[in-house]
Amino acid sequence: MLFSRKRALARAEAGAVGTLRDGFWDALGKAEKASLIGVGVVIVVSLLGPVVWPYSAIIPSGEQLLPPLSGGHILGTDTLGMDMMARLLSGMQRSLMAAVVVTTIAAIFGSFIGVMAGFRGGAVDTVLMRVTDLFLAFPATIIAMAVAAALGQSIWSAMAGITVVWWPLYARLVRGEVRRVVALPHVQAAKVSGVTGWRLLVKHVTPAVTPTIAVTASLDIGAVIMTLAGLSFIGLGTPAPAPELGRMASDGMKYFLNAWWISVLPSLAIGLLSFLFNYAGDALRVGLRRKGV
């Protein structure tokens, strides 16, 4: 009995962690590797960029409305003479951090609900899943808009709005995973050996569902960045001069035909982030599938 439990555990751990380590990289194509590297570069650039770049993102540093590649400003300046490159770097940092925070909170809360429902079963399961289904039936972006609008114009309200609509996805996913894992031989073996309740949950179930949650969360970052940008674009973000990409793009629309760069560049930055994260997410999924997860 003890032997089989050990072996089952070892297999589960190998399945959970080993695949990411061994040969994952080799299973990827060129474009997929490029996208993962791209994501790494973007993360580093947006974390270090604002520190290293000589101009401030919120203080005017040159003439107004300089086109790109003029007056010492590589991407030009905006209506107030603030350096576009500095604003883009800070904006990307903000988007990234906000998206990571939203995804993390949504994943943790949703997983908690999912684990409760899947592990306890019965009435708890029914009630939690009904609520989850109700939230899933809601139009996500629109509810996010309503929540953000009720809380006032700031990036925090936008983040709160998105978190409110994002957790049910994890609740559903994790519930299914937990139910699957509980039925696995190693968990059954642990049960038979007298492991119950929290110990079973923490020691045996949670490690098995965590990789799925992590992969799903990393797949979601691109979508969260896009949704945040959309909310910010329609005015549900921190107002200028805060360097928020969506807001910059929509504020710049007034000068669009004369100064396209102040709205097109932030939009391109959002597009780049969402493209890289989506593509890298796909690469991650493909790589894991080829490894047989």
Place this chain on the structure above:
Amino acid sequence: MLVFALKRTGALIVVLFFLTATVFVLGKVGNADPVRTYVGVNASAEAVAEAREELGLNNPVYVQFADFVGGLFQGDLGISLATKRHISDDLASALPATLELAFMAIGMSIVIGVLLSSLYTRPGRIGSALRFVFFSLASAPSFLIAMLSVLIFYKWLDGALPAAGRSSYGPYDDGTGFYVLDGLLHGSLTYSGDALAHLVLPAFAASIGPGVALARVLADGITSSMKSPWARTARSLGESEGTVLRRHALRNASSPALSLLAVQAGMMVSALVVVEQVFSWNGLGSYLKTAIGVGDFPAIAAICLILGAFYVILNALVDVVLAAVDPRVRLS
């Protein structure tokens, strides 16, 4: 089948109720003080008290909710704090504008999806290059596509397509609000054509994402159908590749494509909100943006309710239609 439809309708009503309740509660717990927005920050205490009474804020919350729901049934969405008019009156012209754009965008996504699906399965270098381009386009925010299309077709091609507003002529007094239809009703093809030209760019910007998603699903469906045993049977009975594709593969691929299209149409709503800003399209999205700018929550709530109800009802309709077509759905 009837049982399924009834069940789905029941679920729909529950969701609609909770949607309404959520939006109402958000209005109550929100940061903004509706009275201050309504009368302004410098108003006298009497004016504030009067406004409270006028907006029904002195009633208990459950009475306010009942009034709100009762109003919805009569098509009354409440009073805008900013314009001080009934929101439903404000929306009378905005709703057709958005609907017209939405119809055009859905039509365009179907065209884009079907056209791209045959390119999507293309093998080799060209195929993967195409897939890369589509993937990038679908990843781009709709306002980026909107901006780029304005730059290309309006600025650089010297006004090849109009990039702002709905018409060069203004609305008919007795019109329906659907400009293309209005032109036809008045026998003016010039008017309809002009309205159509105004629709092209915004609809294109909103339809790229759904169009590419549709192409992917169609392409996947067709590829797997063409390899299926029944396609082989059809071939062995002497049917040509084209017939197998049209009569069997396309039909089988269209069921998942239809359900995807419905989901996409629901999500397109939020893309339209954004695209409208770029093209100064006086629809729900522009109204929403104005309302957000001045903190007019009742107006925001009304828009969210309309768009949300549209999404929820559309999804329910599609479920029922799919169940009618495919018995596996209603038995699962």
